[in-house]
Amino acid sequence: MWFVGLGVLLILLKLLGIGPVAAWAWWWVLSPFAGAVLWWAWADASGYTKRREMDKMDERKEARRQKAMNALGQGEKDRRR
Structure with missing residues (x-):
């Protein structure tokens, strides 16, 4: 869940042009969502x-x-x- 929250925050910062996030590439901004997918895949596969x-x-x-x-x-x- 932390990954999703961080991803939403980064998207908002990117769209509003706030701070250094505005200059980041989109794949950096969207990377927390990939982390969330990997976490959920591992958690389900391991039985966590x-x-x-x-x-x-x-x-x-x-x-x-x-x-x-x-x-x-x-x-x-x-x-x-």
């Missing part, structure tokens, strides 16, 4: 995005479990003897 998705799902599942246990009075913090 799937692992992050599964980790988030596990965290939500554990939070739901803890909430249910606390509602039943079985939570770790609520144990009384």
Whole structure:
């Protein structure tokens, strides 16, 4: 996502003629989009995005479990003897 944001910023700077970016060649300005494509290709091919998705799902599942246990009075913090 950082690559896309940087690419949009560079395009705006190029079109508005602001700073040194106005003098850069277009392929330099558009290169962050190529970086984004390479990043997404690597992340999908290596399973990085799937692992992050599964980790988030596990965290939500554990939070739901803890909430249910606390509602039943079985939570770790609520144990009384």
